[in-house]
Amino acid sequence: MTFYEEICLKILSEESVNKNDIHRWKMKLCKKYHFKDIPSNSDIIANISSSYSENKKVQLIQALQRKPMRTISGVAIVAVMTSPESCPHGKCIPCPGGPLYDSPQSYTGFEPAAMRGKMHDFNPFDQVKARLYQLKCIGHPTDKVDLIVMGGTFTARNPWYQEWYMKRCYDAMNDSNSDSLFNAMKKNETAKHRCIGLTIETRPDWFRLQQVDQTLDFGATRVELGVQTIYDDVLHIIKRGHTVNDSIDATRIAKNAGFKVCYHLMPGLPGSDEKRDKKLFETIFSHPDFKPDMIKIYPCLVIKGTPLYDIWKKKQFSPLNSSNATKLIADIIPLIPEWIRIQRIQRDVPAQFIESGVKKSNLRQLVDDILDEKGIGSKELRGREIGHLSLKHQTQIDTKNPDFKKTIYQANDGTEIFLSMVIKKYDAVIAYLRLREIHSSHRPELYNKRVMMIRELKVVGKEIEIGNKSEKGIQHKGFGSRLLHEAVRISKDEFDCKDLYVLSGVGVKEYYRKYHDFKDHGIYLSKKL
DSSP states (O other), X not given: OOHHHHHHHHHHHSSOOOHHHHXXXXXXXXXXXXXXXXXXXXXXXXXXXXXXXXHHHHHHHHHHOSOGGGGTTSSEEEEEEOOOOOBTTBOOTTOOOBGGGTBOTTOOSOSHHHHHHHHTXXXXXXXXXXXXXXXXXXXXXXXXXXXXXXXXXXXXXXXXXXXXXXXXXXXXXXXXOOSSHHHHHHHHTTSSSEEEEEEEEEOGGGXXXXXXXXXXXXXXXXXXXXXXXXXXXXXXXXXXXXXXXXXXXXXXXXXXXXXXXXXXXXXXXXXXOHHHHHHHHHHHHHOXXXXXXXXXXXXXXXXXXXXXXXXXXXXXXXXXXXXXXXXHHHHHGGGOOTTOEEEEESOXXXXXXXXXXXXXXXXXXXXXXXXXXXXXXXXXXXXXXXXXXXXXXXXXXXXXXXXEEEEEEEXXXXXXXXXXXXXXXXXXXXXXXXEEEESOOSSTTTTTOOEEEEEEEEEOSXXXXXXXXXXXXXXXXXXXXXXXXXXXXXXXXXXXXXXXXXXXXXXXXXXXXXXXXXXXETTXXXXXX
16 A cells, blocks of 8 residues: 555545644655655555546545635636737826836736746736646636636737736646637537636726627636725826726626626725725615625735825825724624625735835724624625535535525616525525616627526536536535526516527637526527426
């Protein structure tokens, strides 16, 4: 018997295993087999015997998996960086990086994703391949890829660059080269690494009709808009180059095309204060011109080499410190509606590059600690997802007999229906669906029609590979289908609508066709009700 065979047998023989157990067994077996170096968990994963059943392989990988948060929401996130390029409007005063610094605009170049980009000379194919390999090595399934294109204003780049970039991303996921973007996308529908969602980061003034159409042609399903604030005077002070109306228009156009919308918001900017910042979030959550599906909260930072650094040096500006930022975010989280998900709190900027502002990288944890201390609950979506709750409380939540929950709200000249499946005892969300009634859209498939659009369908919890099932897992147990059937019923019975559309990730199209009788309709899938 070898070291690898013995440690695998040991893991499989125990009912529950933690990282300390594995480390202890490694030390004991290294001594037995005279190993000088301790094998990593990824070494053990690479040496799992092919004779094991799929269930046993899954059990081993889950025990050995590093960074379980990477796929706890049901997908493998792969972020890629575009090459350094200036923004079309110039430079905002807090903004680091750019071609002068050999980094994408708004990045220092030392964030993990930016460093991976630079390591691969910003080649999209190499970045995707390397990230998929890394995730696989630490035990994560990579067949459901949520691809995020980062770095500056992607939609302002030369159209040929955008198309080439996206084609090479798909080629990497397909493990083969195609002669066109269209063929690469078609191949990805049944590929080993399927793109189940594609996110584009851009500015609100660079996400109008033309850019929406172009990104839809790439298979995009979500847009992250650098809204930053809803005060025009603050946007002017920071030389942002767009207005609040640009953010309102971009949100409406995006949702009416089927996109999910995430806002990047920056409290603590020059010209704002804590009172205005709190009002910013209250307005975002409640005013029908805004109401994004997701937000990222990035407190303003002072970084050397930016115009804001010079202003700070003259003592004309002070950003939020860690304490103030924590208090502000803890105050606004209880106000968040159940259909908004906080994707991230605090940028991934290494502390040594931050001259002033929030230097603590665990800001989200500090906020959670305050809320737990005060016994304040939150309806925010990510915090209620079953994978995150199970990890936080170190418990297995029984998913039998979930309840349907329906929330209807008005946003961006349309009606939104947020459907979720919830375990009442824990208020744990196991799956959710975003359905929108669209009255008017510029898209030819939707023009002059009143339709219902599924903008998102997601079953959360640990990612389970396509075609597999897991006793403890949540995916592939019919929860998504139940939500879809309910969306069909609501569209037909409550909204008297004849057409149901879905903006689907390229790698999910086969699911809708095969299991739910949807047909291709331009870039969408649709079915008659």
